[in-house]
Amino acid sequence: MARYRSYLRGLSICVTVLLMASGLVMIGVGFSSIDGNTPVAKLFEQLSSSDGLLVLQVFGPITVILSVLGVCAASLDLKQLLLLFSALILVEFVALMVVASPLVQVQAQMDGAVDEVFLNVTPLYRTDRYIQGELNKLQASDSCCGLRSFEDWEDRLPVSCFCTPPASDQQVSSQSGNSSSDGSCVMVDSERRPPTSLWVHSEPCGPILKSYLSFPIKLRIGIISAVATITMAAIVLCLTLGLEEYWKKPQVETTVDDFNRVKYQPKPSLT
Incomplete structure (x- = not known):
């Protein structure tokens, strides 16, 4: 005892x-x-x-x-x-x-x-310069683009959204909606950016911001x-x-x- x-x-x-x-x-x-x-x-x-x-x-x-x-x-x-x-x-x-x-x-x-906040600040090219700068940093570091999709920037995509797909994917013909083999990049509609198409990050930054918050x-x-x-x-x-x-x-x-x-x-x- x-x-x-x-x-x-x-x-x-x-x-x-x-x-x-x-x-x-x-x-x-x-x-x-x-x-x-x-x-x-x-x-x-x-x-x-x-x-x-x-x-x-x-x-x-x-x-x-x-x-x-x-x-x-x-x-x-x-x-x-x-x-x-x-x-x-x-x-x-x-x-x-x-x-x-x-x-x-x-x-x-x-x-x-948070979704309501995202809706209020789009399109992103019209939002505050400070927010654009911080979002550009996040897009470059986490390989994402926009809050819900790259379309949040409309036709004024910043450099931080650009993505480099695998070499084999760069030979694919420019067709709207094409994505890279690993799914990390997506081809922007060629009508928006004639005469060449651009590859941008397919993942949005919204989920990343939600996790931080x-x-x-x-x-x-x-x-x-x-x-x-x-x-x-x-x-x-x-x-x-x-x-x-x-x-x-x-x-x-x-x-x-x-x-x-x-x-x-x-x-x-x-x-």
Whole structure:
């Protein structure tokens, strides 16, 4: 029993330390500027860029403070403090779930909001110079063209959209809709660019931008989910230690009286 209790106590300390580390991660992510690194960030000014940040900024320090309390309680084996820590961390867990639940809805609505932004900025050659410059960088680095397709540029395709197909594909006759053998390039309608046809990247940049934009929210949801799991483990372990006197079976000793009757009674406590 002593070995089991020692193991449970050590596990409680490890889990509360892990919870403290999770709180520090929440603080770090909460005060970092991940959203500012989103390509063509100016496109998404109308979308909320602070979803989940306030949750991490508020609950991160609270988690660290409560974790310090939990580590002290488990290390010193103070049952009243363990019960207090369990109650406080349970309240934080419920509040975290209530406040963070809208993040899932934001993630679900993100694609529709981004598609609406894409629609509002096309044709791309008419949009802001800064957005054009950032989009050109993305097209050159990720081999894509336009937001939904190369047609977003209409007949003013930038150089960053041009693609070099395999040598064997360059011998194909100029026909509208031809694509390279590997599918990475597509031939622009020759009527748009007479007398020669141009090859452009077949993949749109929209899905790439969506992944960049949704990453911060997915990261925050992942961190909150991990913290919630560790919190539940800490609550169970600390409650088990705090309520030990209620679930631990007392040691029993047997005695035989003068009439050869066996009596069972708890051993006297050393304390």
